[in-house]
Amino acid sequence: DTAVSQTPKYLVTQMGNDKSIKCEQNLGHDTMYWYKQDSKKFLKIMFSYNNKELIINETVPNRFSPKSPDKAHLNLHINSLELGDSAVYFCASSGGQANTEAFFGQGTRLTVV
Amino acid sequence: AQSVAQPEDQVNVAEGNPLTVKCTYSVSGNPYLFWYVQYPNRGLQFLLKYITGDNLVKGSYGFEAEFNKSQTSFHLKKPSALVSDSALYFCAVRDQRGNNRLAFGKGNQVVVIP
Numbered sequence: 301d302t303a304v305s306q307t308p309k310y311l312v313t314q315m316g317n318d319k320s321i322k323c324e325q326n327l328g329h330d331t332m333y334w335y336k337q338d339s340k341k342f343l344k345i346m347f348s349y350n351n352k353e354l355i356i357n358e359t360v361p362n363r364f365s366p367k368s369p370d371k372a373h374l375n376l377h378i379n380s381l382e383l384g385d386s387a388v389y390f391c392a393s394s395g396g397q398a399n400t401e402a403f404f405g406q407g408t409r410l411t412v413v
Numbered sequence: 414a415q416s417v418a419q420p421e422d423q424v425n426v427a428e429g430n431p432l433t434v435k436c437t438y439s440v441s442g443n444p445y446l447f448w449y450v451q452y453p454n455r456g457l458q459f460l461l462k463y464i465t466g467d468n469l470v471k472g473s474y475g476f477e478a479e480f481n482k483s484q485t486s487f488h489l490k491k492p493s494a495l496v497s498d499s500a501l502y503f504c505a506v507r508d509q510r511g512n513n514r515l516a517f518g519k520g521n522q523v524v525v526i527p
Contacts, residue, residue, distance in 0.1 A: 355513065399445045399507075406456045407455070
């Protein structure tokens with residue numbers, strides 16, 4: 301069983317389109333995250349939810365909107381895609397305590413053309 | 414805000430030699446520290462963490478790391494590197510008093526030469 305699963309794994313789309321990436325975790329964790337990994341492999345946190353409540357919202361364009369229908373799911377919707385949005389997006393989850401490690405999905409490679 | 418520095422871009426080591434990947438951190442409170450490994454086209458895999466107690470922590474695949482509070486460091490080590498250890502390694506920190514934000518360093522590419 302995959303602990304944190306993201307779909308799709310690859311996403312190629314044109315500028316201006318709207319797309320969504322889905323994430324589900326079956327670990328019973330309270331906290332979920334979205335990270336962006338750029339071409340230089342830097343990992344930057346975008347959002348964090350705890351029990352469906354937004355707790356971290358970094359300086360991310362408001363074209364990016366996370367949605368957590370329940371604590372096992374955290375989806376990422378992106379409007380009006382731009383070339384600079386091309387990256388690998390990782391979903392992760394962790395227990396509610398700060399001393400727990402995060403578990404990562406396999407990533408979604410988004411390419412905007 | 415918490416932050417992590419991984420000063421080297423790439424670490425080259427001969428197979429069988431000791432491997433060290435450096436990490437220093439900055440937090441306002443006490444840290445929780447983590448190491449992750451990323452293989453090509455894969456997600457991050459957890460290796461080990463420091464919470465409290467013994468400064469030397471042991472993790473997966475023969476890796477260990479030493480927490481040094483005075484030097485604010487958490488270097489990753491392996492006594493004898495394998496070619497299969499070639500990957501990207503990330504150090505990460507959470508502030509114990511923080512909002513659960515997990516901050517990552519820029520990553521170090523480790524190349525183990527046969």
